[in-house]
Amino acid sequence: MANNSPALTGNSQPQHQAAAAVTQQQQQCGGGGGATKPAVSGKQGNVLPLWGNEKTMNLNPMILTNILSSPYFKVQLYELKTYHEVVDEIYFKD
Numbered sequence: 001m002a003n004n005s006p007a008l009t010g011n012s013q014p015q016h017q018a019a020a021a022v023t024q025q026q027q028q029c030g031g032g033g034g035a036t037k038p039a040v041s042g043k044q045g046n047v048l049p050l051w052g053n054e055k056t057m058n059l060n061p062m063i064l065t066n067i068l069s070s071p072y073f074k075v076q077l078y079e080l081k082t083y084h085e086v087v088d089e090i091y092f093k094d
Contacts, residue, residue: 052058059067067073080086 056064077086077089080089
């Protein structure tokens with residue numbers, strides 16, 4: 001694995017500018033898979049970037065297909081709308 005630090009490559013560009021350039025390149029090329037979305041709360045300082053495909057959730061296609069086609073997901077889990085309902089389903093499952 002190559003170390004591309006500015007000291008070794010002779011590049012004096014600050015790290016945050018280099019990271020912004022990489023992000024911009026990924027967005028132009030369609031890479032990166034996700035977009036940065038602001039947090040739901042009013043705190044703009046605590047923004048978490050989302051990475052990956054929002055539809056496939058970076059799951060293997062075969063696993064995703066099996067989950068989505070399972071009767072348990074279609075009947076019971078599909079009715080749950082919040083994260084807390086899913087956690088309760090896991091915690092209180094008989």
